[in-house]
Each structure stands twice: as structure tokens, then as C-alpha cells.
Amino acid sequence: MNNQIQPGDSRQRILARIAASLGRDPAIAAASAAYAVLPRHYRATAATPPAQSISRFLDRLHEYNAACVRVASEAGIAAAIAAVLAARSQSGLAVVSGIPPAWLPPGFNFPLANPLTAEELDRQPGILTACAVAIAETGSLVLQSGPRQGLRLHTLVPDHHLCIVFESQLVATVPEAFPRLDPNLPTTFISGPSATADIEMTRIKGVHGPRSLHVLLVAD
Amino acid sequence: MKPEANSSPWNRRDFPEAAREALAAEPLPTAPFEHSQTRRNVRHATDIIQAKRNAVVAELPEWQALRSAGAAIRAHTLEHLDHYLLEFEANCVRRGGHVHWAADAADARRLVLEILAPHAPREVIKIKTMTSEEIGLNACLEEHGIHPVETDLAELIIQLGHDRPSHFVVPALHKSRGQIRDLFASAMHRPELTDSPEELAAAARSYLRQKFLTTPVAISGANFLLADTGGVCIVESEGNGRMCLTLPDVLVTVVGIEKVLPCFQDLEVFLQTLPRSATGERMNPYNSIWSGTPAGDGPREFHVILLDNGRSPILADAESRQTLRCIRCAACLNACPVYHQTGGHAYESVYAGPIGAILTPQLHAMHDAQSLPYASSLCGACYEVCPVEINIPEVLIHLRSQVVQQQQSTLTGSLGLWNIAMKSAAFLMQDGGRLGAAVRLAQTAQAPLVSRNGFIEWMPGPLSGWTKTRDLPALPAESFRAWWRRTRSAQPATPAASEPHHE
Numbered sequence: 001m002n003n004q005i006q007p008g009d010s011r012q013r014i015l016a017r018i019a020a021s022l023g024r025d026p027a028i029a030a031a032s033a034a035y036a037v038l039p040r041h042y043r044a045t046a047a048t049p050p051a052q053s054i055s056r057f058l059d060r061l062h063e064y065n066a067a068c069v070r071v072a073s074e075a076g077i078a079a080a081i082a083a084v085l086a087a088r089s090q091s092g093l094a095v096v097s098g099i100p101p102a103w104l105p106p107g108f109n110f111p112l113a114n115p116l117t118a119e120e121l122d123r124q125p126g127i128l129t130a131c132a133v134a135i136a137e138t139g140s141l142v143l144q145s146g147p148r149q150g151l152r153l154h155t156l157v158p159d160h161h162l163c164i165v166f167e168s169q170l171v172a173t174v175p176e177a178f179p180r181l182d183p184n185l186p187t188t189f190i191s192g193p194s195a196t197a198d199i200e201m202t203r204i205k206g207v208h209g210p211r212s213l214h215v216l217l218v219a220d
Numbered sequence: 221m222k223p224e225a226n227s228s229p230w231n232r233r234d235f236p237e238a239a240r241e242a243l244a245a246e247p248l249p250t251a252p253f254e255h256s257q258t259r260r261n262v263r264h265a266t267d268i269i270q271a272k273r274n275a276v277v278a279e280l281p282e283w284q285a286l287r288s289a290g291a292a293i294r295a296h297t298l299e300h301l302d303h304y305l306l307e308f309e310a311n312c313v314r315r316g317g318h319v320h321w322a323a324d325a326a327d328a329r330r331l332v333l334e335i336l337a338p339h340a341p342r343e344v345i346k347i348k349t350m351t352s353e354e355i356g357l358n359a360c361l362e363e364h365g366i367h368p369v370e371t372d373l374a375e376l377i378i379q380l381g382h383d384r385p386s387h388f389v390v391p392a393l394h395k396s397r398g399q400i401r402d403l404f405a406s407a408m409h410r411p412e413l414t415d416s417p418e419e420l421a422a423a424a425r426s427y428l429r430q431k432f433l434t435t436p437v438a439i440s441g442a443n444f445l446l447a448d449t450g451g452v453c454i455v456e457s458e459g460n461g462r463m464c465l466t467l468p469d470v471l472v473t474v475v476g477i478e479k480v481l482p483c484f485q486d487l488e489v490f491l492q493t494l495p496r497s498a499t500g501e502r503m504n505p506y507n508s509i510w511s512g513t514p515a516g517d518g519p520r521e522f523h524v525i526l527l528d529n530g531r532s533p534i535l536a537d538a539e540s541r542q543t544l545r546c547i548r549c550a551a552c553l554n555a556c557p558v559y560h561q562t563g564g565h566a567y568e569s570v571y572a573g574p575i576g577a578i579l580t581p582q583l584h585a586m587h588d589a590q591s592l593p594y595a596s597s598l599c600g601a602c603y604e605v606c607p608v609e610i611n612i613p614e615v616l617i618h619l620r621s622q623v624v625q626q627q628q629s630t631l632t633g634s635l636g637l638w639n640i641a642m643k644s645a646a647f648l649m650q651d652g653g654r655l656g657a658a659v660r661l662a663q664t665a666q667a668p669l670v671s672r673n674g675f676i677e678w679m680p681g682p683l684s685g686w687t688k689t690r691d692l693p694a695l696p697a698e699s700f701r702a703w704w705r706r707t708r709s710a711q712p713a714t715p716a717a718s719e720p721h722h723e
Contacts, residue, residue, distance in 0.1 A: 035296060
């Protein structure tokens, strides 16, 4: 059975073997009908009061060693960013396109990240983005490529990520996040700073991704 | 379809032989320290992951519902695998990706080399991938002058130590920090390194950073393929995966055909069950999902190699098909009392532990690794923790019967001692008269073997396998059947007479 394989043959061979193993012709019509009735008895939505989601989200971030600052309104973002940068003695942050200028405090450098190469990003002290949705249960930020959220490498190469989350973007559970996402965009779930437990199961913050993660949770 | 033996870095000794070495009570002279150290490290790591996993699973009230949904989605996908693979292919291609199909390991290696050829890379960066290990990709790349750089911390430890992974989520869990320190110090020329995990992780960060920024080709596996969007999902912790997925010009993803899910939204189940089962976290630090070559974001050239390599025939057996539901969380390894004792290397297989014991022999059409279905006490801990409800004990028993049938079908197997012994036992036990005669014969024949304590401590020839590790109680002078005949045969044995009366 195992003669020399010609390129292109493999596709037909694999599909034929699958069909033979399953013992039927490809039942394309049946797949969607069967899919529609699969049991899904887990929580699709939770009637979680917003205050409870917020406190859970803050707990999770704290566990991940990610810092979180609460901001009373969008007007307070600039001052909050200035405070974070001052505390870190940081001269500024790269910003992704679409970040409103009103968010940026005076007296710091905010170069635009989009034209920068990976090597140039590597020399930036940090990156500022917003997100698509945040999940309280898992302390996750979800970013999708585009305005305010940048490209995937923007939140990866710099050593510090500062992320703006509006309270209206916070959902309680993982299934609640999905309807808010565009399945066609490159998507990254970020849950805490990069980490590893490969050495004796000790969770160590910071391997290749940003070693510091800051969240500004903004009331809206 | 039997994949060629030399493609695998594994020796494929039988489990009992390899396990005996891993367990050696008197450490082998070759590496006396290594063995006891390895066992300590494996126990330490599996105990920690198990405890974390149990805690984060217990806090989700709908855990059972998530397991059932996950099992149903995976079972459904396998029943319509051809349909979903074609849908994935069409959507991935529509978004700029290239999809290739590899019937076996040789086919997959040839495809990787063909894809890499126009770029003539001297090095490629790699994300931890079990399919790469399965097809022996690293050795193949080296043969063709391409150096694969493993970027996952554990895989880097394995690569620098010329070692084999022993667990598919935490491949280097058999290494202690001291052993890792020594490896890094010599390979990275950093004699000043201490064994602090933070310092070792920082060393890996600076060692690999320049590689990430300059290497134009990356190779990965995948956790999930998404049929409805042509998407690929990769779940990781360190960020090395994201580096490989976004910075190079060319990305090649080698993934088993069974890894497809119908819809993007199905991730709402598996992104809850996989991290909790695999590392005991509510969510691992990074999940990446993308399809094809999105404009201006990530590699300009993206290839998916769909690897069969023995998977499609497994679909034919309705009972063992569930093996392919596996999402590689390794919870069954951490829960398994056998794995806990032996570690992963004793399985002599890319896929270790309970899932390896059922997957590996099936991938080899039951022609290889036949001892693995026996590498279990059938306690059921693996089934209990499985996030897609694979009934591993059921499949183990099913495969054991296949092994026996296969052995019986050959001349040497049917004339083998074990088969003759079992056939004889069946013959004796079918008939009371025959059994009684055999017992009487044994009562006489055992006399020279019985010790003063009433136990048989040594038996000759092949029977010594039993008495090597345990004593056998001697047969009593009077068998139960003889006793029954002597004491009861006179009276009719009515239920009323034989039941004890309570006053």
C-alpha cells in the first residue's frame, strides 16, 4: 500500500481513507444539522452584576502579577498614564494608530508604533493599546488587529504593555466574549505577563513577551 | 501503513523493559543519580499540576457540562472529518494560506523541505510541536543543513541536552533547576548563571531574542484548526509562540488532521477546558488565532500541512475512534499512577502516558508498541480528568483484545506459551470434572515447592515471572469443591437452609 507518493495524491488518499473508515459517502448536508443540536449546557451568559465582574477581574490580574489602576472617566486616562510612566521612570511609550490624542499626557514621548520595524519596537520602552473585550473569570484581555489595538507584534516585542479597558468592555465569562469578537481578525488573548512554569513548575513572570502588564480600567 | 522505523528518535522497547530501567530499585551503573533524580522531578511536577488542576476545575460549576460539550463537539467533528477539513482548506486558501496534505511522516518531511527550499534558510525557529516530534522533523532538517532552533523553554532544555521530551505539555519536567542551570551555562557560555528559575528564564530570553528578530522562517504545530474561518489557534505561555507566528516572513504549521473544530465560537468551550486541564490555570498567558495571511500583520507566506500518518484508519473503529478527540492537555499523564512512577520515557513513544498508551499503537496500525495497552492498572483516573471524556480504560481493554487476536493469528503467536496457557485454562474451566482433576494433580505436584510458611516462593521456568515479585499461597489440602461435596452433598442445598439466621 505504501508506494512512492506523488504530490497531490495525498489529498485524495487521505480523503478516501477517511470516507472509507467512516463507512459512508461524505455527508455534507448532515454535518450542519447534527452540529446545530450538539449539547451545550454550560453558562453562555451569566447574570453577573458589573461590580462583581470588576472585583473578580481585579483579583485575577493581581494573581497574574499584572498591575491595574481604576480610572473614573475617559477624561482621567492621560493623568493615569502619566502616573504609571512616572512611577516606572519611563520616558514614554509607543502608541498604536487610532489612540485618541486626548489620552496622551504632555511631557512624554509617544511615537507611533505602526511604521516601526520589529528591531525598532524592541528598543521602545513599552506600548499603549486598547482592547476588544476583557474577561473577568479568566483575567483576560482580548485584542484584535486594527485601530486602537495595533498589530500582533506591537503587544509582543516591547517589554511593557499598558492596556486601556473600558468597564463596558468587561464580560463575566469566556462564552460571553465570543459574540463581541470578529472571527476574521487576528486575535490574541492576553492573560497576565508572559510566563513559564517549565522549570520545576514555578510560575515565572516574563520570558519572551512583555514582562510588565498594566491595565487601566476606565469607568464609562 | 507502517511508518519507517528510522524516522523516529524513539527506540520502541517494550514498556516493561523500559519501565524496569526507569524504576530500577538499585540504580543502574550507567546513570545512578539521573534515575532517582528523574523520578523525584516527575513526582514533584505532576503533584503540583494535579493540585492546581483540581482547584481550578472545582471552581467551575459547569465543568461537567463543558466536558460533555467538548466531547460532543470533538466526536461530531470526527464523524464529519472530511467535510470539516475541506471547509478549513477552502477558507484558509481564500485568506491567502496554502494547504498541503501529508499521508505519512515521509510525505510531511518532504513537504516541509519543498516549502523551505526557495528560502534556503540556514536556521528555522520552532514552537513546541508534537507533530514535529512524531515525523522526526528536527533530524531531517539537520540532515539537509537547516538548524532548527527550539524556542519553547522546555524544548530548548531538551534540545541543548540532546534529551527526549517526557511529557507533552511540560516536556522537560524530568529535569531539575540544577540540571537546567548546568546545561544553559555550558551551551550559552554563561558560567556565572545560578539555578534561580527567574535567572534561567532571563537567560533564555536574551539567548533567543536576536533569533526571533532575524530568522525569516518558523515552524509550528497547532492546538486547533477552525473550519468556518480557516483559522488556526495556538495556546502558549511564554510568548515564543507569538514571536514565531508574527515576526518571520514564512510560517509552516504541521498539524494532525483530527485537530479541526467546526467553528470559531467552539473555542469558548476548549479555551476553558484546555488551560485548566493542561497547566491548572484559568487561562494560559497567550492564545493566538488567525487565518491565512492577514494584510500587514504577520508572515507573508503561510503553509498548513495536514498530517494523517496513521490517523484516518483509527476512525474505522467506532470504539477506539474517541482516541482522536484528544486535545493534548496531558491531564491523564498527571493523574496516572503508572506515569507518576515511571515518567514519560518508559513509554518509548512520542505520546506518553495513558493517551500515548492508546494513541501510539493505533497510529502504527497495532503493528508496533503492542506492550503499551498493558501499561495501565485500569484504575480510571485518566478518564475522570479527561476534558473530552475519552474512556481510556475502555479503549485499553479493546486494544488488548486486538493485540491478543493479532498474536493468535500468527503461527509463533498461536504456539506461544501464553496463548497455550490461556487456551488450556479455558479448556479446564469449561468443565467441572476437568477442573477437579487438574486441582487434584496440582495439589500433589506442588509439594516440593511449598515453603514452611505455606507459600510458594519460587516456581520453575516461565512461571518464575510470577514468583519473582510475589509469593503464591499453596493450594489447600482440600479444595472448596471437595469440601462442599463432603459437608453438603448429603443435604439438599436449599436457599433457606444455607442462609444464616439473624436472631
